[in-house]
Amino acid sequence: MNAPISREEWQKLRAETVTAIDDLAADLGMPKVLLPYQSKAVGLLESTGVEVLFVEKSRRIGMTWGLSSYAVLKASKSKKAGGMDAMYISYSQEMTREFIDACAMWSRAYAEAAISQDEFLFEDTDPNNPDETRHIKAFRIQFASGFEILALSSAPRSLRGKQGLVIIDEAAFVENLKELLKAAMAFLMWGGQVVVCSTHDGTENEFNVQVQDILSERSPYAHMRVDFDDALKDGLYERICFVQGKEWSPEGEAEWRQKIIDFYGDGADEELFCVPSQGSGAWLPAPLIEARMKEEGEVLRLELPANYLHLNQLQQAMLIAPFLARLSAALERLPDDVLFSFGFDFGRVADLTTGTLLAIERNLKRREALSFELRNVPGKEQKLITKMVLNAVRSRLVGAAFDATGMGWTVAEDMGRIFGLREDAEGAGLVMAIHFSESWYRTEMPPLKAAFEDDMLSLIADRDHVTDLRSVKLIRGIPRVPPVREGEKGKKRHGDYAIALALAHYASRMQWREFDYTPVPAPAGRYDETSDYGDDDGPYRMGSMRRSKGTY
Template identity: 65%
Template structure:
C-alpha cells in the first residue's frame, strides 16, 4: 500500500493507523510525500523516525539522487531522445528554475519555513541539572615561546583540577566521549557522558580549552579517556581539520574505528550535511524525553541556542558570538552532539582467554610432554586446548 503526498492528508495519523492493518497479511505500507513545511504530521513523523522514536525506516531521495540513479536517462529513453551529460545538466537547470523558491522543498526534501533556533531556551535549561563547574584552560598567546618551566607552571593548576575531577568519577556506568577541536579562533571542548542504568545520559565532565597547543590538548584528552578506559563505549572526534591528528593519536591508543561494524573506540567524524541530518534528531529527542542531564552554565546554554535550522538541517551557522579574542562558535553543542553519537555506537565487550600452557593435561587426562612426542601421529588425537609443537607461551585455559 502506498500513501502519496502524505503531508497534505487531513489526518495522517489515523490514515497510517488504518493502513497498518495491511501488515498482518505480510504487506508493506509506504508513506511518501514532498514536505509541506516543518509543522505538519508528516515531517514530525520523519523526525520521530530519525530520532529512533518510531519503529519505521526512513528513506530520503532528493532530485539529485534520482538523477544519479538514472531518472533523466529513463525520461530520455521514453521520449526517444539521446542521453548526454550536457543534456541532463541543462534539463536539471530548467526544472530547478521552474520551481524557483519552492525548489528546496519540492526537489531537495528541505521543509520550508525551516529557520530559527533548533532547541528552545527553556527546554535546554530544564535539562541543565548537573551542578558541577566546567573546567576551563585559557593559555596566553605566547605560551609556546615561554620556557618549559613557565609552561609547566601555567598548566599545573588546571591539570590538578582535572585530576581531582576524574578522581571523583563513578566507574560503575559506561561512558561516551565527544571532542570538538580548535586551535586559534574557537574553543576546543570535551564532553564526557555517563550512560546510566535506565539509559539516561548524564554529563560528568566538560572541559574547554582556548589557545592550547595540540600536544597539551592530546595530554588532556588522553588523561580523560585513560581514566574511563575500562568503561568506555565510544569516543567521537571532530576530524574536519587539525582535529584529525588528535583523533589519530587517540586511535593509536584506544583503537581507531572506521565504520559502524569495525572495531576500535575512537571514531574520527568528518562532518557532512547527512551527518547532521541523521545524528542531530536523536540528540533533540533526548532533550524532549528528559533522557539527558547537562552542566548548568550560561556559556554552554548560549552554545546550544546557537544551533539553527539551516535549509532544514540543524547545525551551527558561520556567525560567531562574543567579544574579540573570546569568540564562541557553538563549540560545546558540537562536542555534546559527538558525545551523544558516541553513546549510541554499536559496541560489544570482548572477554580474554589466556593461551593454554603446554604442561596442562591432554585430551585423555594424561600430562602431555612435547619433548617426548615429536611424532605428529602421536598427537593427532590431542585436545583443541593443547598448544602446537614448539609453543612455550605461559598461561592456561580458564
C-alpha cells in the first residue's frame, strides 16, 4: 500500500476537520502567509538553542518557500539584531533560482531594502590543485544591512571560508553530503545555523543516516517530519486552490491527493510519505545480537495446560507454584545498587506473554536482569507474576512500559492502580500504557538499535530470543515485526521478546522522579477471589516483596 489511508477515508477526514482559509492578513492583504508546518520550521529556527535542524519532508509541499522567508529575516537584520549571511545549496540551478525568486518576494512583502538581485560566477578552487578553478553560476541578493543571501547550485569547497546561516535543500541528492555537512557545521562556532531539508533517497543515504542518529539520540540536533498527509491537514491543498482561484471541497482534495499518489506509483512512499526505500534483510544482524548476549541466567518459562481454568483452585496453585518459587528466588538475587526498567508484551492465545527487566548501571548500560515467558496463562495469573516483579524493584523502578493493545490494556491498567498510571511520557506514575503505532516504532526503535551497535545493552543468551530479534524487519522503512508467525505448530513465535525488550528500553529512558513514602499496611482478611490486583495473592502468595522507598 502506497498511502496510509484510502481516498475515501481521506475525504471523510478532511470534511470533518478542515477549517476555512484564513482571512486576509491585515498588513499584507494576503492569506496567512505560512502554513502551520512552515511556521513550525521557522519558529524552531527562531527559538534559542536550535543550531541544527533536519527536516524530513514530502516532495513539493512548499518547505523551501517557508525557509526562504527565514533567510530574508536573517539577512535583512543588522548584526546587532542577530543578522547574518544566508547561503542556500541544492543540487540544481533551477532550485537555486526558485529560492532567490522566493527570497525576492519575501523582501518585498517585508518591505526590506534589497540592494540588488543578480547572477555572478563563483570560483571554486581545489585546495589540492590551487591552479585549477571552475566557475559556478550563483545567485545573490544584497541587503542594506550589509548581509546577503547567496544561492549556489552545487557544494563549493569555498563554503569553508564563509559564516552565517546555511540551508542545504534536497540534501539526500547533493554530491558528497557527508563532506558538505562537515564544512557547514563549522558555521556553528561563531553563532551560525544549519538547516538540512530533504525528501528521502534510500535507507543508506547519508541524509537518512543522520536522521536515524537523531532519532537514536546520538545526535543532539532538532528534527521535523512533514509527509504529504501532514501538509494536507495543515491546508496545503486549500492554499493551492486559493492561489489557482479554485473552490476547495473535501471531494476535490481527496481526488487530487489520490492523483498525486498514483502519479508517483511505487515511489509514493519515499517521495510523499518520508519512507526511505530499503533493502532486504533483518533489522538487526545475528552476529550483533549474539555479541550482546553476555549475561548469565535463564529465561523463566511457564506453560499451563488447556484445561487450566477448569481445575479447582488448589490444582491451579500446584501447577503455578514451581514457577512462582523460581521467580521469587530470581528476584531475591537482583542487585541492590542499580535502577530498573520493565517491558511487558501481552499474549494469551496465539502469542506469548513476555516480560523483560533491565538493570540500568551508572554508565547507563542496560543489562537484562530477568526475563520470563508465559504461554496459555490467564490474565489473573499474568497480573500476579507482573506485580511480583514490579514490587521486588519498586524502590528502584524508573518506569514500566506495557503493550496496551487489546487485552494487554487490562494488565497495564491494573498495574497502574498499584504503581501509578502515566498518561504521557512527561507525566507522573511508573506504568506507561503503549498503543503501538507507526509513529511509536519510527521514533522508539532506533534508540534500541543504537544500544546494540554501541554496546550499551547486555542480554541473557537465549536461542528463541535471537530468533525474535531477527524477525524485526523494515516495513515501509519502519522497523516492525511482520504479521507472519514462525516456529513449530501450536507454539509459533511472533517476535514477542523483541517487543518486550523495546518496551523495557523505552521505559529506561522515561523521565522519572524519586521520593520517600510510608506504605499503608494491607488490612487483614481472607483471600478475595475477585481481586486481580490487591496485595493479598491468596494461595499463590510467595512472600512479601514490599519496600519502604518508592519511585513514582
